[in-house]
Amino acid sequence: MLPFARVTIIGLGLIGSSIARAVGVRMPTVRITGHDADPDVRARARDLGFCDDVTDQAGAAVVDADLVILCVPVGAMAAVAADIADDLPADAVLSDVGSSKAGIAAVLAEHFPHNPIVPAHPVAGTERSGPDAGFATLFDKRWCILTPADDADAVAVERVKAFWTSLGAEIEVMEAKHHDLVLAITSHLPHLIAYTIVGTASDLEQVTQSEVIKYSAGGFRDFTRIAASDPTMWRDVFLSNREAVLEMLQRFSEDLSALQRAIRWGDGDALFDLFSRTRAVRRSIVEQGQDDPREDFGRAH
């Protein structure tokens, strides 16, 4: 028994196209309809064929859906919601995949006072963007966090859970506000820092851009992968999760100042203590299957 029979995906980038592909593999009888605001993306999606149908208008994509998933940047959610509000069937379940949740919850609740709403965030991705970047196994063994409101339709929540489980994901349910705090440290701050250091390295006068690139294997290259992520998506994440990001950033800056002081005063014990306890975190992540167990992420050597 499939949780949904007709799934519509609005936004056919990395995440949206991966969902479509994963549904195609895991639930081949489900009908997938897609829409993207960008005509080039629609054309490419038609060529790639991961949707049964790609519509030119967002409204047309949702008219007979029983699940609609918004896979657009967080800042575009309100416009898409307004676009489909008149066409969404009254019993269709509405979901999204935004990286920040409290703000989106408010937007969706405003536009869809009667539909069951089950916001979701699959914690998965790569540095690539667009319909070519998606693949069917992206959500395998990754966590998908659902943040339904307290009064959300319990049956709809179960159906969305079943949907993501079918795509290979592990499910967790939490408050939107707590989600935003957790992701601020596990995802948003890491991206902010990576973007910053790549910018810093690009702006130096004493070290050339060519040197930065040549000697990047000393550690810097790791940060450039994250800093190659989609600029629109990430701008919207920081604007929409401002409070939590600023709080985590404040913590990080304090800790960095303490290390700066340890280096300035030659306090080797303080450095050694921190550097020793961070190893255990890596070990836990690998043990829990949240990263490739091979050294160096499995890079070719």
Add this chain to the structure above:
Amino acid sequence: MLPFARVTIIGLGLIGSSIARAVGVRMPTVRITGHDADPDVRARARDLGFCDDVTDQAGAAVVDADLVILCVPVGAMAAVAADIADDLPADAVLSDVGSSKAGIAAVLAEHFPHNPIVPAHPVAGTERSGPDAGFATLFDKRWCILTPADDADAVAVERVKAFWTSLGAEIEVMEAKHHDLVLAITSHLPHLIAYTIVGTASDLEQVTQSEVIKYSAGGFRDFTRIAASDPTMWRDVFLSNREAVLEMLQRFSEDLSALQRAIRWGDGDALFDLFSRTRAVRRSIVEQGQDDPREDFGRAH
């Protein structure tokens, strides 16, 4: 014609044991002698067999060497230098693989006023440590930076160049001081930041350690790899390259403050501008063969 016939490696961790293994594959007629201060490492190195001989005393390892490479943490260089000073043949070339160079140059020049000294830094590694972590292809297509003094023996420099080229590395020669500045941004600051954020995430009260690990695939896990690097080695790097690291850290902190302000005031354009230009750096690194061209570093999905 091989550049050296009898190579001695002091310190049999990731880098030292990788050099031994690479010589075994690329220059199988070269005799490799090894020593490590830790008796467990010596025993393991004997079992693994990547040296022709492993000696219990550092002095005994160098008596008939024509190249001696110090592969110990930067802070241990002076003690090792003192240990081998009496036994090093007068014409043996002395090198090292330390991650900071100006300080080591002074130490080596003091202990070995007569030997040709050619300091080196192969910009390569993984997050693993110890004799089991090494492998023969670690230096393939990676840069090895030589930082000989202005009055260094030109023939010795050429021989060390030829040695590293034989191991698969690309060679660059630069001033020790400039090396320390370049590596401060491409390697030392990235490590410092990675250690810091992993520490910050571990110390939060609002987000549990278990949540940090579960949702690490959103970006955080990338930082934990670097933050699993050898604590002793990295403590010594920061203590020995203090000035350059503090300068780069100051730049980074200023840039981070600017982004913090952009987030606080909702300046999406400033965020978007930075996030757009950092993509090009990633592209150059991949084009120049300094990172795995596969998405997500080639992680299994």
